[in-house]
Amino acid sequence: MKAKILSRSAIALAVVAALSVGYFAGHRQEAPVPQVTAPAPAALMPAEAAARTGVPDFSGLVETYGPAVVNISARHVTKQTALRGNNGALQLPIDPDDPFYQFYRRFFGNLPGMPGSGEGGGGGGGAGPSDRSGTSLGSGFIVSNDGYILTNAHVVDGADIVTVRLTDKREFRAKVIGADRQSDVAVLKIDANNLPVVKIGDPRQSKVGQWVVAIGSPYGFDNTVTSGIISAKSRALPNENYTPFIQTDVPVNPGNSGGPLFNLQGEVIGINSMIYSQTGGFQGLSFAIPINEAVKVKDDLMKTGHVNRGRLGVAVQDMDQTLANSFGLKTPHGALVSSVDPDGPAAKSDLQPGDVILSLNGTPVTDSVALPSQVAGLAPGSTAELQVWRGKATKNIKVTIGALSDTKVAAADAPAQLQGRLGVAVRALTAQEQSGGASHGLLVLQVSGPAANAGIQPGDVILAVNGQSVSRVEQLRQGVAQAGNSLALLIQRDNTQIFIPVDLG
Numbered sequence: 001m002k003a004k005i006l007s008r009s010a011i012a013l014a015v016v017a018a019l020s021v022g023y024f025a026g027h028r029q030e031a032p033v034p035q036v037t038a039p040a041p042a043a044l045m046p047a048e049a050a051a052r053t054g055v056p057d058f059s060g061l062v063e064t065y066g067p068a069v070v071n072i073s074a075r076h077v078t079k080q081t082a083l084r085g086n087n088g089a090l091q092l093p094i095d096p097d098d099p100f101y102q103f104y105r106r107f108f109g110n111l112p113g114m115p116g117s118g119e120g121g122g123g124g125g126g127a128g129p130s131d132r133s134g135t136s137l138g139s140g141f142i143v144s145n146d147g148y149i150l151t152n153a154h155v156v157d158g159a160d161i162v163t164v165r166l167t168d169k170r171e172f173r174a175k176v177i178g179a180d181r182q183s184d185v186a187v188l189k190i191d192a193n194n195l196p197v198v199k200i201g202d203p204r205q206s207k208v209g210q211w212v213v214a215i216g217s218p219y220g221f222d223n224t225v226t227s228g229i230i231s232a233k234s235r236a237l238p239n240e241n242y243t244p245f246i247q248t249d250v251p252v253n254p255g256n257s258g259g260p261l262f263n264l265q266g267e268v269i270g271i272n273s274m275i276y277s278q279t280g281g282f283q284g285l286s287f288a289i290p291i292n293e294a295v296k297v298k299d300d301l302m303k304t305g306h307v308n309r310g311r312l313g314v315a316v317q318d319m320d321q322t323l324a325n326s327f328g329l330k331t332p333h334g335a336l337v338s339s340v341d342p343d344g345p346a347a348k349s350d351l352q353p354g355d356v357i358l359s360l361n362g363t364p365v366t367d368s369v370a371l372p373s374q375v376a377g378l379a380p381g382s383t384a385e386l387q388v389w390r391g392k393a394t395k396n397i398k399v400t401i402g403a404l405s406d407t408k409v410a411a412a413d414a415p416a417q418l419q420g421r422l423g424v425a426v427r428a429l430t431a432q433e434q435s436g437g438a439s440h441g442l443l444v445l446q447v448s449g450p451a452a453n454a455g456i457q458p459g460d461v462i463l464a465v466n467g468q469s470v471s472r473v474e475q476l477r478q479g480v481a482q483a484g485n486s487l488a489l490l491i492q493r494d495n496t497q498i499f500i501p502v503d504l505g
Helices: 046-055 059-068 101-107 291-302 321-327 370-376 431-434 447-454 473-482
Strands: 005-008 069-084 128-140 149-153 161-165 172-178 184-191 211-216 224-237 239-248 260-262 267-277 286-290 314-318 335-340 356-360 382-390 392-400 409-413 421-430 442-448 461-465 486-493 496-503
Touching: 059 069, 059 211, 059 260, 069 149, 128 211, 149 291, 172 291, 184 291, 211 267, 239 267, 239 370, 260 431, 267 291, 286 291, 314 496, 321 496, 356 370, 421 447, 421 473, 442 447, 447 496, 461 473
Parallel strands: 314 409
Antiparallel strands: 005 267, 069 128, 069 161, 128 149, 149 184, 161 172, 172 184, 211 224, 211 260, 224 239, 239 286, 260 267, 267 286, 314 335, 335 356, 335 496, 356 382, 382 392, 421 442, 442 461, 461 486, 486 496
């Protein structure tokens, strides 16, 4: 079975694909007596046909904003060194008897200038430098008539030469103003004026099920238009902590990276960035960066060359119904704090593991996915007010936001969604174990029953039961006896603290 992967949609080279075009032709019979009749759908104007059939017409949108979509070619040149002996043979930095010798021989043997590579030849001893170059293709769109362009950071990452081609075939050498890998947004600048520009929309006003349009250069085919609907919003993806992606079913393929996602009003609401695929091609799942997130990154890059992000310094996880029941919430919502970084901003406030963050500065926190991007958007040094759920009541806590420096803002650690009367054999921690990690807790020795069903493992350290710390077996026994049909265990596994809901039935 092929593994499913999230793949960036830039491509290394353009390829040739077969295209087929179909059309419909209609005709109308002449009536023997002149009469007023409604024209057939094929004879209607595009807007009229769209109104009649319910299928939107995108031609006006494409005609107006298509010229603001550009093709981006990023050339990468790398220096390589060929190791060669006096006889011109390949000299490898490994003994021929080593099991990996053949692997190295195959790898180095494919370098330009190496024997059998088809490039270069013979030559004297010593090392000779050799250049290798490759080109990646992507898309972008003009956001100001003096030549500023938005695209994906991965399209231009590490590029030595970036070329922008407009729909009128003009080409410009582009300067990379800045690129932010965490958001995957880059800003380019070309030396031109009076350029066509896109109109920026508000993705927060868009709804699941609405039509959207993508324009880009899949496989190098410039200004290709595809359409679909918004499939989901605020979608979290692995290793993408701060971006609530827009998911669509718009056909997006390699080369579409960095291109705009339009709504029916002709407004850009996202930057097409990734696809979810088993093959590398489109399979019905594509993801776009919301344009409001991208514009904030653009503004920071243009002003300072880097992006300022707020940091809270907590790890959070999602709530499910079992956890909600354990904490006395009617419905599972908010972000559950599983641990607080002792050196982070939150550690200087009253925020504690077991708190459920319900809102940030008055904005509801729907789940653990929403919180990281909300925190990242706050200015370092500003004061944020959190509303949290603690002890079956709400509490307001103020936190001074820190600055993110390639660490987690508020990590949505997404542990497995564990389901499932407690069956554990435990013992108190030794003094050595306490000094080496957890300062209190009970070490799990054996697991069965509900605890096993919930995912508790030997070696886990149980730190708390329904928010009450435990250091003795009797405390754990009391906590289980006082719980209803479910409880939440705070455990430490390796160096991570997480809450695990246990269904006691």
